[in-house]
Amino acid sequence: MSTYQVTKNGTAITGALTYVEALQKENTFKRADVDNMASYSVDIFMPNRPVVQAEDVPAATEEEDNKMERMEALAKHLGITLEEEETWEDHIEEVSYDENTFDAEGGTYLVLTDEEADKAASDYIRDSLWAFNASFLAEHTGLPEEVFAALQPQCEGANETFRKLVDATGDFDALVSEAVSSDGRAHYLNTYDGHEWQEGEFYIYRTN
Numbered sequence: 001m002s003t004y005q006v007t008k009n010g011t012a013i014t015g016a017l018t019y020v021e022a023l024q025k026e027n028t029f030k031r032a033d034v035d036n037m038a039s040y041s042v043d044i045f046m047p048n049r050p051v052v053q054a055e056d057v058p059a060a061t062e063e064e065d066n067k068m069e070r071m072e073a074l075a076k077h078l079g080i081t082l083e084e085e086e087t088w089e090d091h092i093e094e095v096s097y098d099e100n101t102f103d104a105e106g107g108t109y110l111v112l113t114d115e116e117a118d119k120a121a122s123d124y125i126r127d128s129l130w131a132f133n134a135s136f137l138a139e140h141t142g143l144p145e146e147v148f149a150a151l152q153p154q155c156e157g158a159n160e161t162f163r164k165l166v167d168a169t170g171d172f173d174a175l176v177s178e179a180v181s182s183d184g185r186a187h188y189l190n191t192y193d194g195h196e197w198q199e200g201e202f203y204i205y206r207t208n
Contacts, residue, residue, distance in 0.1 A: 003016040003017060003018065003044075003045040004016070004017050004018070004019050004021075004022040004042050004043060004044060004045050005017060005022065005042075005043055005044075005045040006022055006025045006026045006029060006040060006041070006042060006043075007040065007041050007042075007043050008029065008038050008039070008040055009038055009039050010039075012043075013029070014084070014085060015045070015085060016045040016047070017045070017087070019042070020064050020068070020087075021087040021089070022042040023042060023064075023068070024068055024087045024088055025082075025087065026040050026041070026042050027068075027072075028082055067094065068088065069202070070100060070102070070111040070202060071088040071089075071092045071094075071102065071111075072088065073111055073199035073200055073201075073202040073204065074092060074102055074104060074109055074111050074199070074202075074204060075088055075091065075092060075104075076199050076200075077109075077197055077199050077204050078104055078105050080092070080104070080105070091104060091105075092104040095108065098110075100112055100116065101207070107192070107206050107208060108206065108207045108208035109204055109205065109206050109207065110189060110190075110204070110205040110206075110207055111202050111203075111204055112189075112202065112203050112204075112205070113201060113202060113203070114201070114203060117185050117189065117196075117203045117205075118180075118185070120185075120188075120189055121176070121180055121185040121188045121189055122173075122176045124188040124189065125175070125176050125179055125188060126163060126172070126176075127159065128159070128188075129159055129162035129163060129166060130151070130152060130154070130155060130156060130158050130159045130162050131155075132179075134146075134147075134148035134149040134152065136175075136179075137162070137165075137166065137170075137175075140166065140170045140171065140174065140175040140178070141165060141166055141169040141170035142169055142170070143165065143169055147165070148162070148165075184196065185203075185205075186205055189205040189207075190205035190206055190207065191206075191207050191208070192206040192207060192208060193206060
């Protein structure tokens with residue numbers, strides 16, 4: 001398996017790294033280089049031998065790029081900086097059980113684009129309609145409050161019925177729009193302290 005290093009003006013400035021790690025370091029060095037005069041590149045790592053430019057190095061996948069961008073946004077939010085030879089994975093771990101979710105600094109964070117956050121909030125609301133005030137649901141369906149109040153003691157067990165009632169008699173998108181306008185997306189996505197933070201194109205929510 002090939003390993004790689006980052007060079008500055010043709011001189012190696014890191015040791016052996018995976019390709020993704022080398023890309024992360026290269027990006028970090030470029031951002032930190034305020035003069036922006038140096039030439040950085042990712043090369044095949046060949047210890048004790050001249051650096052060889054990796055012309056045939058496979059491009060990072062879109063998925064890898066996307067993951068790194070989300071990690072970098074979370075690192076910026078948390079004030080994480082990299083020491084020499086470190087990568088974002090030394091501080092941030094991708095959570096396997098939930099998409100776009102990362103563990104870092106003792107917390108779990110959801111890192112989403114604006115569009116993804118809108119969809120996630122909508123999905124959360126659809127899965128928890130049973131928990132909304134009966135009066136709010138009545139307003140958006142035209143049904144009597146008593147219909148929803150009678151079902152609510154069943155909690156999550158009645159949510160499918162709530163969905164069907166809203167879909168049949170109301171406008172779910174309008175309901176979501178008013179709920180998010182009133183409470184904010186973080187009310188539904190940040191289950192830790194209810195805050196939403198923005199870093200560049202990403203929105204961050206702590207979930208644990």
